[in-house]
Amino acid sequence: MKTVLITGCSSGFGHETAQYFLERGWKVIATMRTPKDDIFPRHQNLRVLALDVTKEESIRKVIAEAGPIDALVNNAGIGLLNALEGVTVESIRDVFETNTIGTIAMTQAVIPQFRAKKSGVVVNVTSTVTLKPLHLLAVYTASKAAVNAFTESVALELEPFNVRMRIVLPGLAPSTKFAENAFAKMLPVPEAYMPTFEAVRAGLSAAGSPVTNARDVAEAVFVAVTEPSSPMKIPAGSDAVILAKTVGMA
Numbered sequence: 001m002k003t004v005l006i007t008g009c010s011s012g013f014g015h016e017t018a019q020y021f022l023e024r025g026w027k028v029i030a031t032m033r034t035p036k037d038d039i040f041p042r043h044q045n046l047r048v049l050a051l052d053v054t055k056e057e058s059i060r061k062v063i064a065e066a067g068p069i070d071a072l073v074n075n076a077g078i079g080l081l082n083a084l085e086g087v088t089v090e091s092i093r094d095v096f097e098t099n100t101i102g103t104i105a106m107t108q109a110v111i112p113q114f115r116a117k118k119s120g121v122v123v124n125v126t127s128t129v130t131l132k133p134l135h136l137l138a139v140y141t142a143s144k145a146a147v148n149a150f151t152e153s154v155a156l157e158l159e160p161f162n163v164r165m166r167i168v169l170p171g172l173a174p175s176t177k178f179a180e181n182a183f184a185k186m187l188p189v190p191e192a193y194m195p196t197f198e199a200v201r202a203g204l205s206a207a208g209s210p211v212t213n214a215r216d217v218a219e220a221v222f223v224a225v226t227e228p229s230s231p232m233k234i235p236a237g238s239d240a241v242i243l244a245k246t247v248g249m250a
């Protein structure tokens with residue numbers, strides 16, 4: 001039986017992906033900053049462990065507690081919607097610490113065991129925002145584009161050891177806690193950018209547009225982990241698939 005470790009499983013894509021792997025007979029190590037008993041139904045193949053991807057000690061501890069794994073899914077992430085003028089350097093650091101450095105540090109932590117056994121796969125969840133520039137998402141997009149570049153580059157050095165890297169690019173998923181979490185920490189949008197913000201907000205809540213569901217992401221992550229012939233970049237969600245085709249990616 002194979003084991004996958006997934007980051008950011010308290011809600012959204014991570015939660016759904018953990019359940020998806022359990023349903024398919026995998027052992028799942030579902031990690032989250034604050035483990036709670038009621039997030040998952042009990043399952044003999046499920047372990048819930050504490051992990052904050054921004055803390056080196058937390059990463060060391062979870063890797064030791066987890067034992068051997070076959071796949072790592074770097075899903076934990078935070079959003080930041082505002083004009084560049086409306087964000088603090090501290091909030092920029094937070095986004096990069098979680099989305100970018102957290103992903104790189106987790107990858108670095110699992111590589112030794114994957115290299116030694118000459119097998120393993122790391123799937124990084126980024127976003128379709130990296131395929132097309134959007135308003136008020138410059139910092140978030142930069143944090144995810146860096147992960148794309150990192151993933152494709154490190155994949156080269158790991159190829160001789162039969163260690164695979166993949167990128168899953170979800171589209172807009174209003175059903176997760178992502179926007180709620182991002183809005184909770186959002187500073188006021190500077191007055192000059194309010195018309196842009198209103199247009200973005202109207203676009204986000206437009207009814208009838210195709211969106212991404214957590215299940216789409218779970219399916220794409222499963223393909224990335226289990227199918228060695230899968231492409232490096234896998235769009236997840238109907239909006240993501242449409243955009244990927246538009247930009248000539250798929």
Ligand SMILES: NC(=O)c1ccc[n+]([C@@H]2O[C@H](COP(=O)([O-])OP(=O)(O)OC[C@H]3O[C@@H](n4cnc5c(N)ncnc54)[C@H](OP(=O)(O)O)[C@@H]3O)[C@@H](O)[C@H]2O)c1
Binds near residue numbers: 010173181
């Ligand atoms: N929803 C979208 O529209 C969308 C679109 C494209 C890509 N994405 C990406 O998809 C991933 C999952 O997002 P989601 O939509 O499922 O959002 P979500 O419901 O907010 O889930 C994000 C998860 O990341 C965790 N997390 C945040 N900071 C962390 C840290 N320092 N260490 C460990 N875990 C941390 C959160 O845990 P806590 O409970 O501890 O906060 C939560 O479990 C993210 O990387 C996001 O950037 C989302």
